[in-house]
Amino acid sequence: xxxxxxxxxxxxxxxxxxxxxxxxxxxxxxxxxxxxxxxxxxxxxxxxxxxxxxxxxxxxxxxxxxxxxxxxxxxxxxxxxxxxxxxxxxxxxxxxxxxxxxxxxxxxxxx
Amino acid sequence: xxxxxxxxxxxxxxxxxxxxxxxxxxxxxxxxxxxxxxxxxxxxxxxxxxxxxxxxxxxxxxxxxxxxxxxxxxxxxxxxxxxxxxxxxxxxxxxxxxxxxxxxxxxxxxxx
Numbered sequence: 205x206x207x208x209x210x211x212x213x214x215x216x217x218x219x220x221x222x223x224x225x226x227x228x229x230x231x232x233x234x235x236x237x238x239x240x241x242x243x244x245x246x247x248x249x250x251x252x253x254x255x256x257x258x259x260x261x262x263x264x265x266x267x268x269x270x271x272x273x274x275x276x277x278x279x280x281x282x283x284x285x286x287x288x289x290x291x292x293x294x295x296x297x298x299x300x301x302x303x304x305x306x307x308x309x310x311x312x313x314x315x
Numbered sequence: 316x317x318x319x320x321x322x323x324x325x326x327x328x329x330x331x332x333x334x335x336x337x338x339x340x341x342x343x344x345x346x347x348x349x350x351x352x353x354x355x356x357x358x359x360x361x362x363x364x365x366x367x368x369x370x371x372x373x374x375x376x377x378x379x380x381x382x383x384x385x386x387x388x389x390x391x392x393x394x395x396x397x398x399x400x401x402x403x404x405x406x407x408x409x410x411x412x413x414x415x416x417x418x419x420x421x422x423x424x425x426x427x
Contacts, residue, residue: 237416239416246405247358247405247407247418249418294416296412305357305358305359308356310355
């Protein structure tokens with residue numbers, strides 16, 4: 205089946221530092237979505253990317269979809285303690301129609 | 316209304332009990348989902364309903380039985396669960412085949 209790996213699994217940063225998580229697929233993706241889950245909370249939808257090479261920004265967050273549509277990244281500039289949580293990518297799995305979450309990256313931010 | 320409401324928030328049940336988890340949304344979404352999430356793991360898809368019809372069952376054991384009475388409601392009936400079924404059960408909704416999912420806050424289930 206399709207595998208969606210995220211790296212790193214865990215990252216600890218000082219407040220104000222930047223953070224990036226990567227989502228990598230073995231096959232071409234039709235689209236990719238990003239979610240944030242705070243500790244003890246539920247996943248919250250952040251954004252969807254559809255086009256090859258697409259870049260979208262939300263304040264300090266920048267999302268990219270690779271040219272080959274096999275990878276994506278989420279970059280946070282100048283992290284804040286409110287950014288703490290696990291960031292998941294999710295894709296629709298193409299022809300298999302499986303709705304797959306990536307393995308997630310847990311971000312810890314030290315004030 | 317932009318929320319997915321799940322009840323109960325917490326549930327403790329014995330292995331011989333029968334219980335139901337409930338999920339409700341009023342956003343006009345025609346796809347609804349059940350996910351199971353263990354600690355420190357991503358959500359794992361269980362069932363998908365599209366236009367009130369079951370479209371995906373991810374080989375879930377029959378002790379979990381979903382039901383979609385109408386376009387706003389989704390239930391998950393539980394019977395004879397095992398301790399390893401203890402997890403956070405998340406309901407989500409979306410428009411079919413497009414857009415992001417809106418998740419409920421989940422039911423934290425403990426099987427004793």
